[in-house]
Amino acid sequence: METKMGFYTVSNVENMRICVVMVGLPARGKSFISQKIVRYLSWLSIRAKCFNVGSYRRKAGAAHPSADFFDSSNKEALKVRQKAVTHAIEDMMKWYEEENGVVAILDATNSTRERREWVLRLCRENAIEPMFLESWCDDQDMILRNISDVKTSSPDYEGMDPEAATQDFLRRISNYEKVYEPLDRDNDKDLTFVKLINVAQEVIVNRIQSYLESRVVFYVMNLHIRPRCIWLSRHGESVYNVEKKIGGDSSLSARGFQYASKLPEIVRESAGDVNLTVWTSTLCRTQQTAESLPYKQLQWKALDELDAGVCDGMTYEEIEVKYPDDFKARDDDKYEYRYPGGESYRDVVIRLEPIIMELERQENILIVTHQAVLRCIYAYFMNVPQEESPWMSIPLHTLIKLEPRAYGTEVTRIKADIPAVSTYKEKGTSKLGESSAYATKYRNLLNEPSKSA
Ligand code: ATP
Ligand code: F6P
Numbered sequence: 001m002e003t004k005m006g007f008y009t010v011s012n013v014e015n016m017r018i019c020v021v022m023v024g025l026p027a028r029g030k031s032f033i034s035q036k037i038v039r040y041l042s043w044l045s046i047r048a049k050c051f052n053v054g055s056y057r058r059k060a061g062a063a064h065p066s067a068d069f070f071d072s073s074n075k076e077a078l079k080v081r082q083k084a085v086t087h088a089i090e091d092m093m094k095w096y097e098e099e100n101g102v103v104a105i106l107d108a109t110n111s112t113r114e115r116r117e118w119v120l121r122l123c124r125e126n127a128i129e130p131m132f133l134e135s136w137c138d139d140q141d142m143i144l145r146n147i148s149d150v151k152t153s154s155p156d157y158e159g160m161d162p163e164a165a166t167q168d169f170l171r172r173i174s175n176y177e178k179v180y181e182p183l184d185r186d187n188d189k190d191l192t193f194v195k196l197i198n199v200a201q202e203v204i205v206n207r208i209q210s211y212l213e214s215r216v217v218f219y220v221m222n223l224h225i226r227p228r229c230i231w232l233s234r235h236g237e238s239v240y241n242v243e244k245k246i247g248g249d250s251s252l253s254a255r256g257f258q259y260a261s262k263l264p265e266i267v268r269e270s271a272g273d274v275n276l277t278v279w280t281s282t283l284c285r286t287q288q289t290a291e292s293l294p295y296k297q298l299q300w301k302a303l304d305e306l307d308a309g310v311c312d313g314m315t316y317e318e319i320e321v322k323y324p325d326d327f328k329a330r331d332d333d334k335y336e337y338r339y340p341g342g343e344s345y346r347d348v349v350i351r352l353e354p355i356i357m358e359l360e361r362q363e364n365i366l367i368v369t370h371q372a373v374l375r376c377i378y379a380y381f382m383n384v385p386q387e388e389s390p391w392m393s394i395p396l397h398t399l400i401k402l403e404p405r406a407y408g409t410e411v412t413r414i415k416a417d418i419p420a421v422s423t424y425k426e427k428g429t430s431k432l433g434e435s436s437a438y439a440t441k442y443r444n445l446l447n448e449p450s451k452s453a
Helices: 030-043 053-059 075-098 113-125 140-151 162-177 211-222 254-271 284-290 316-322 324-332 345-361 371-382 436-446
Strands: 002-004 007-009 018-023 048-052 103-107 129-136 193-197 202-206 230-234 277-280 296-299 365-369 398-405 408-415 450-452
Touching: 018 030, 018 113, 018 211, 030 048, 030 103, 030 129, 030 211, 030 345, 030 371, 048 053, 048 075, 053 075, 053 103, 075 103, 075 113, 113 129, 129 211, 140 162, 193 211, 211 345, 230 254, 230 371, 254 284, 254 398, 254 408, 277 284, 284 365, 316 324, 345 371, 365 371, 371 398, 371 408
Parallel strands: 018 103, 018 129, 048 103, 129 193, 230 365, 277 296, 277 365, 408 450
Antiparallel strands: 002 007, 193 202, 230 398, 398 408
């Protein structure tokens, strides 16, 4: 394993540069998909960045364009559009060079073959592998929903009546439709591409060249946009928590069992009548916590707590005395540090990848797991940089509700009114508990409303 500027490089990523070129009419979810790919790859420590041509167009002087701006016979507008995409590609090339970029996403309609051939040529000249990703959709209800969910509130329509904005956006789409040339197997047979039809009802995959491209394809094939929620909870307070020990497979404490008894009520209050599935780890404390939940349950080995290796069963104070160098090394780089004979946070992220993939495919899920594992899962949904994620505060006896939205995830924390010890260890000490200054600094990462139950 080798770390470059804090980022992970694996043999199949090293020296590889991919440009995912989005293709599709407006309101087909291109930005949505782009942002998700960037979040997923960043979570896996693969350098990824999205270049949204719409933002460049706004900066190039067309901040509030009407539909006429997108008419291909509008010569003046074509110049502005060309300037915007050129600027986006220049920045993208700089990013590959100066920041060791691996996967860039060119988020534009790229709706004509002429445009795509131009992008293809630029990529080839710069030793970048282009992969076209088209979102094709003819579901009119979905398109109208997308317009009302995200387009009427776009900066393009700032201050405009939503109905007028919708009508203008539909005219914008018609202007694009006049010149749109979708990808197809005959004309584009030599290109690397994936085409999503009506989200992922049908998927066409052509000439995928590398492992990394195949990961992206597999990821986008698993995405869905049906509304759903994900709930996260640590297990109830355990005997080891009370004894300040890490790891192990201890049972819940008396207060932990109280949390387990109250959890069904808290979940029901938050979820209502929806049907959900509970995922636990294979360890006794998560199963005891989930015991009274009246839903289907599944155990995942991948949800087991970070393995502390030779330190399993010790307190932080004991570790500081017995393994002082390790104690310091972990504080210095908590994400990368691997316990002797155990795991690092990075190791946990890698074993959680199938969980994330499955979570993308699923509907309502409640995950009952452990502090380190929850930090990693939370970091994926909330786009928390990996070097910060191991320091997030995720207290015991708190249910976290995540509601994925078009461009982000809404979070609600529901605290059960059952006391529990703090298992949080600040940097530079072996004592447990959070000082208020520290809590303020790291709680910023969890900047969400919190309720009591
Ligand atoms: P524009 O070209 O105007 O920038 P866009 O194609 O980038 O539009 P988005 O802004 O990403 O469209 O639209 C977001 C909406 O698209 C969200 O409401 C999301 O639920 C929906 N969406 C996500 N994926 C898809 C898909 N594959 N097909 C259709 N709609 C989708
Ligand atoms: O709504 C379409 C849009 O996202 C615009 O905001 C943006 O200017 C354009 O697509 C970018 O794509 P293209 O350069 O292909 O027109």
